[in-house]
Amino acid sequence: MKGVAAHLDAADAATPASAPAEPRLRVTEIFHSLQGEADAVGWPTVFVRLTGCPLRCVWCDTEYSFHGGTWRTFADVLAEVASHGARHVCVTGGEPLSQKRCLALLTQLCDDGYEVSLETSGALDVAEVDARVRKVVDLKAPGSGEVARNLWSNLDALRPHDQLKIVIADRTDYEWARECVAGHRLSERCQVLFSPVHGRVAPRELAEWILADRLPVRMQLQLHKLLWGSEPGR
Numbered sequence: 001m002k003g004v005a006a007h008l009d010a011a012d013a014a015t016p017a018s019a020p021a022e023p024r025l026r027v028t029e030i031f032h033s034l035q036g037e038a039d040a041v042g043w044p045t046v047f048v049r050l051t052g053c054p055l056r057c058v059w060c061d062t063e064y065s066f067h068g069g070t071w072r073t074f075a076d077v078l079a080e081v082a083s084h085g086a087r088h089v090c091v092t093g094g095e096p097l098s099q100k101r102c103l104a105l106l107t108q109l110c111d112d113g114y115e116v117s118l119e120t121s122g123a124l125d126v127a128e129v130d131a132r133v134r135k136v137v138d139l140k141a142p143g144s145g146e147v148a149r150n151l152w153s154n155l156d157a158l159r160p161h162d163q164l165k166i167v168i169a170d171r172t173d174y175e176w177a178r179e180c181v182a183g184h185r186l187s188e189r190c191q192v193l194f195s196p197v198h199g200r201v202a203p204r205e206l207a208e209w210i211l212a213d214r215l216p217v218r219m220q221l222q223l224h225k226l227l228w229g230s231e232p233g234r
Contacts, residue, residue: 026051026069032084036223038136038163045088046081053095055121057144059197065094092119106130123149127157135162141176143169162190169197187216195220
């Protein structure tokens, strides 16, 4: 993880000391769409997708954000966000927190009056994220291939307006998630979201499991995929 951050920040080291560098981030894309997940689902939202991720979940649908991207200043990013005229902004990835300046961007967006959310893998510390941000934090189930990367201390940083998301690939994932909900009393911390992996679990099947066990969780489907499939920038 340190290597990812070091790589993304390396270009700034070449800036002459006599010319203070304007803060910048490596950005994969900025686009205007409908929020497809979590409690802001359906709202017109500007997405700022940052480049880089230290995880490799087997069902990841944004692998194109792992590498590449373009270095952009905060001023440039904020100007493009403002150009869309949306109230909601979501900072996502990849793993946005793999770039240390993400924290400052989140604070600036809050200061500018936006409703700000952060989509993060749950593998990096969220304790320093601005309290005004709605954190959507993953818990990686076994089927992701990255269950060992869960940073369990993040549970203590969750606030009632945050959301905890578990992506379900099969019945084993579901039973693991069910035990997490009970064992860590997750629904008492914040809203808990269960989401099926497209093509691996039928949405109706997951819904029936949740109802049969009377779980205090919210099932969600990805609205943007229902509307536009896996098209980037949606």
